[in-house]
Amino acid sequence: MVGKKDKPLFTPGPLTTSTTVKEAMLRDLGSRDGEFIGVVKKIRGRLLKLAGVSQSQGWEAVLMQGSGTFAIESVISSITPPEGKWLVVINGAYGERLLKIIERHGFAVDAIRNAENELPNIASIKSTLAKGGFTHVAVVHCETTSGIMNPVADIGAATKAAGCVYFVDSMSAFGGVEFDFEACQMDFLVSSANKCVQGVPGFGFALCRRAALEATEGYSRTFSLDLLAQWRGLEGNGQFRFTPPTHTLLAFARALDELEGEGGIPARAARYRKNHESCVTGMRAMGFTEYVSEDLQGHIITSFVYPTEDFDFEEFYDRLNDKGFVIYPGKVTKANCFRIGHIGHLFAEDTEMLLSAIREVAGEMGLSLA
Numbered sequence: 585m586v587g588k589k590d591k592p593l594f595t596p597g598p599l600t601t602s603t604t605v606k607e608a609m610l611r612d613l614g615s616r617d618g619e620f621i622g623v624v625k626k627i628r629g630r631l632l633k634l635a636g637v638s639q640s641q642g643w644e645a646v647l648m649q650g651s652g653t654f655a656i657e658s659v660i661s662s663i664t665p666p667e668g669k670w671l672v673v674i675n676g677a678y679g680e681r682l683l684k685i686i687e688r689h690g691f692a693v694d695a696i697r698n699a700e701n702e703l704p705n706i707a708s709i710k711s712t713l714a715k716g717g718f719t720h721v722a723v724v725h726c727e728t729t730s731g732i733m734n735p736v737a738d739i740g741a742a743t744k745a746a747g748c749v750y751f752v753d754s755m756s757a758f759g760g761v762e763f764d765f766e767a768c769q770m771d772f773l774v775s776s777a778n779k780c781v782q783g784v785p786g787f788g789f790a791l792c793r794r795a796a797l798e799a800t801e802g803y804s805r806t807f808s809l810d811l812l813a814q815w816r817g818l819e820g821n822g823q824f825r826f827t828p829p830t831h832t833l834l835a836f837a838r839a840l841d842e843l844e845g846e847g848g849i850p851a852r853a854a855r856y857r858k859n860h861e862s863c864v865t866g867m868r869a870m871g872f873t874e875y876v877s878e879d880l881q882g883h884i885i886t887s888f889v890y891p892t893e894d895f896d897f898e899e900f901y902d903r904l905n906d907k908g909f910v911i912y913p914g915k916v917t918k919a920n921c922f923r924i925g926h927i928g929h930l931f932a933e934d935t936e937m938l939l940s941a942i943r944e945v946a947g948e949m950g951l952s953l954a
């Protein structure tokens with residue numbers, strides 16, 4: 585259960601965190617302090633362990649200050665050779681964001697688009713890659729726009745068959761979804777502190793195949809987001825190159841303890857799945873429907889279609905907020921939706937309380953649901 589003062593956040597982030605994660609920040613450690621350097625080193629090892637890999641197997645975890653997008657931009661702007669060309673697989677706003685970042689850096693790029701409630705088409709990815717000229721492929725794992733879960737292993741197989749570097753934005757999935765990391769053949773995966781590991785916001789991280797990272801010498805287009813330099817700093821003296829988010833890192837170390845204590849990714853995924861299932865069951869019983877079909881939908885976040893054409897989401901949101909629950913507006917472009925997130929320090933009872941509040945609000949607003 586969340587603390588009394590804070591409303592539970594049924595959002596894609598920032599997320600509700602445990603009191604103990606927040607309490608872990610009540611210290612001031614210097615960035616050169618041996619204890620702090622030890623915390624950072626341990627976090628890097630534990631992130632690899634969560635993915636089921638290790639440094640000795642050729643993997644590196646690089647931490648980068650900022651929100652998740654900064655880590656994405658760090659990787660994209662650091663790993664693209666001057667003659668590189670990206671293929672971006674898009675079925676939502678976060679895929680579009682990857683494209684924008686690539687374009688902003690002036691890299692060559694093509695995009696393959698599918699509707700926001702459709703999976704990427706593997707055959708067209710393969711045929712596009714077969715035309716040649718591509719060096720890198722990027723896709724979003726769980727498209728938080730809709731909640732759809734993309735087939736990162738199949739896209740990985742197509743990417744590798746074409747000899748390309750594979751980048752996955754696993755921001756909202758890593759730590760909360762079971763998947764065989766190595767089988768997906770990713771070279772770079774990005775996520776952030778305040779998603780499924782349930783730390784507080786402040787940094788992102790990239791899990792990098794060391795050989796792919798080392799091959800990027802001289803490619804970085806920015807000074808502060810230079811991934812290779814950041815890795816070398818962390819490996820060299822164990823420090824960030826610039827002021828680290830010390831408190832966030834302490835909270836993250838605690839969040840990793842709590843993830844392990846819960847039973848690791850399988851247990852966390854099971855809790856999120858339960859949150860998702862009870863939410864969908866309750867919402868359907870009230871007459872709401874999901875935007876993404878059940879077989880494609882992940883358990884991270886769900887988009888619900890507006891129940892009526894004149895549905896006033898602002899009023900719905902405000903009334904729920906007044907009752908102490910925070911949900912999220914929609915982000916899909918082709919339908920009017922709102923979103924309910926299932927991740928963070930939220931449990932079955934929180935979902936049940938949200939559903940009761942939604943029932944009350946639906947009554948207050950006179951929504952004529954099924």
Ligand SMILES: Cc1ncc(COP(=O)(O)O)c(C=O)c1O
Pocket residue numbers: 596597651652653654678724725726727728753754755756776
């Ligand atoms: C898939 C995905 N990519 C990128 C981001 C952006 O992360 P941030 O807002 O931390 O920059 C998010 C945030 O929810 C996300 O879900």
